[in-house]
Amino acid sequence: MTGPVASAAGHVALDKPEGRRWRWQMVVPAAVVAVYLLTGLVGESVAPYSATDFNTGPPLAPPSETHLFGTDGFGRDVFSRVLVGARTILLLSLSATLLGVGAGCALGLVSGYRGGAVDETVMRLVDVLLALPGLLLAMLILTSLGPSSLNLVLAIGFVFVPKSARIARSAVLPLRNAGYVEAARLRGAGWPSIVFAELLPIVLPQLVVEFCLRFAYALLLISSLGFLGFGVQPPTPDWGLMISEARNYVTIAPWPVLFPALAIGILVVAVNALADALTSSGERRVEQYL
């Protein structure tokens, strides 16, 4: 076994390299989400009326030049309320998702890597929590803690923990015995450093997708809770609450229901589409490695 060997193995050369391509599947939903985020930032200052003032015009006035989205039963400007409501819902759902997905993923990563009794205990608790519908669980927590913005964030965050823990656990399971993990063990690294310094960067793309999906779900949950009266309390403009308040006269004046509903719907679809695009770009990247 001494002879010289041809320089490289017999690999087939590539004829042309691939350039970075932006795809509309990614760009369109990202742009929509960006518009919402911008609205959340500056909505209050560009709104033509105050969101809480009564009688900015006649009650239940249809959309017109002065009231783009019409007015509700108290004569409040629906357009202004939708604009101002963006900040509430975005702030609440972002912080709830960060809290829930963050805590859940940390739990899942540790539980998946450590295995054994730790994993068994955590996963059975997760099973119990997953048996309860998310909305019901959130309502249970809110009725016992009392409705407030902070409690809303806590409740939704709690609802998200079990699902995120599962996702993170399943992402980390196949990596447990990889060579780099064992090499880290052989240099004396403990589990916190292996989980967060070695494994987290690898599974992060999967967790980002999970974050987007949970964020979309949080928007729906907050709107649903608002509609049911457990969420944001009046007179704060909240899309779910607005739908709930205006639902009695939806047959004669649909606009106070239609526009907040559209606002929720478009955002949820956009965030879901973004998560989808992220997933497939992740898969594409994986294909390139193979």
Place this chain on the structure above:
Amino acid sequence: MALLEVAHLNVGYASVRGSVRAVRDVSFSLDRDEVLGVVGESGSGKSTLAHALMGYRMRGTSMLEGDVTFDGIPLLRSPATELRKIWGGRIAMVHQNPLASLTPTMRVGEQIAETIRQHRNATAAEARSAVAACLRAVELPEGSDIARRYPHQLSGGQRQRITIAIALALEPDLMILDEPTTNLDATTEAVILDLLEDIRSRTRMAMVYISHNLGVIARVATRVAVMYAGEIVETGSVSQIYTAPVHSYTRALLESLPRPGNSKPKAAVLSGEPVLAAMSIRKSFGRRRATVRAVRGVSLHVPRGAVVGLVGESGSGKSTLLRCIAGLERPESGTIQYSGCDLPPNLADRGKDMLRTMQMVFQDPESTLNPSLSIGTSLRRHLIALKATDGVTARRSVDEALRRVRLDTAFRGRLPRELSGGEKQRVAIARAFLSAPDLVLCDEPLSSLDVSVQAAVCRLLLDLQRDYGTSYVFVSHDLAIVRYMSDRIVVMYLGEVVEEGDAESFDRRPLHPYTEALFSATPIPDPEAATARVRLKSQISDADRERPGCIFNARCHRRKGAECSEIAPPWRDTGGRRYRCHWSPAELAAQQGNEAASAARG
């Protein structure tokens, strides 16, 4: 006229990074009764060629040009309906992974019958008898329930026999075999190769046999084509290719192979206290009824500065033993002495000093480096954890480590996915040597690499060992590589050591019947080589682990009698070499001598 005529074949793929031409201007012809061995390394386009020969457009094929004429039929220009009659009926294919090519939810007998019914009108009784004939042809026991089993209930060798039986079902004119024995153990591989040889001499079938293993090709082929980067760089008869290769790539490929008897330059005299002494290590997996006793009381001594080769087939417990020593698994019982001190079984109880002096190189180059970290970061992390150093010194040490494994320091900034398998394994070796360890545990570091890369990594390991005076425990299933690398060889079978001794003494002759079978099964890249044919009939079985007596007795070809299955065999010492068997060295020598004599007469 030739059976198969290939002219100017070009195959290309569309990939996300652009189009790839996997087969470039390949031409050859194949007569009936010929076996063309196609040899090349991974990525050389062998499998693509195999599919193109059938006129099969693989998914993603963007270019399929040239001519493939099979018995007068232009395959690349035939409609799909025409091709479907030929596939399976006149050209059959056997793939590398039988578990993937068999349907998991269908009994294997039914899968053979399905192929027959697809091409011929056969009654149930006719199909049944045809299936029985197929099973006979691949030497699977008739009358057993094999036909009624599902693929997962068969061993790897049996599965590959079934796929060959399916290929044979319609007595095709041409059989294309794509690395059919690569996933099998050496002893099973030898049996399958015998079977193929036998089938060929009976049926006069033409074959295209694709493999990366020059030893296997030497055994089966009548003509050889060497592929490199999608081109056939050399073709010729077997003896021509192996004795007088013309192309430089073929020469390099042949020179990179270890042959029996080859060995590294002799190491210094090995004496003094051993760097590692593991005593009666035991390790089981699973709970209660499903327990597998992976390592059953193995002791291992590693002299300072020596390479101890641990050889055995899959399931022999060699990797588990290594992981117990490393502290990655916790042995149930046994003690490990390291440089004269007791080594705690738990990694957490081993101090930094102990960790620093014992490091490991892993088998799979794809998972040995963290894909999200640059090479520099990976190495720096390892270094800083083992030796408290500041950033500047660490960086200098990392550069030095890269140079030591003959990689450019520019690799620091690269991600693992930008590296080839051999380069990744070099980085892994650099990582193991960062802390200047006394002992490096190598868990099959070469098995996932191409032959030419294997040779280079092998040389690198030996150079480092010489320069640092490091000791290795080198695990491999490849006896030739272990023989080349090691000063001492330990042969393991089903969790027990069956033979150990100085590496040189293994050149003379094997003692233990299992070692003898391993030697005989190792394909030698020399078509003229005459080896004693020792074939193990039955399959390796976990049930053997639980019986009293000799662990090997169920498969042994030199079974002595009842004592083999009832009484544990004694260790027999023959000066620098010892083995466990009921036969004494003299009795074994007499048997081997008689067989050689009768083989010479016959």
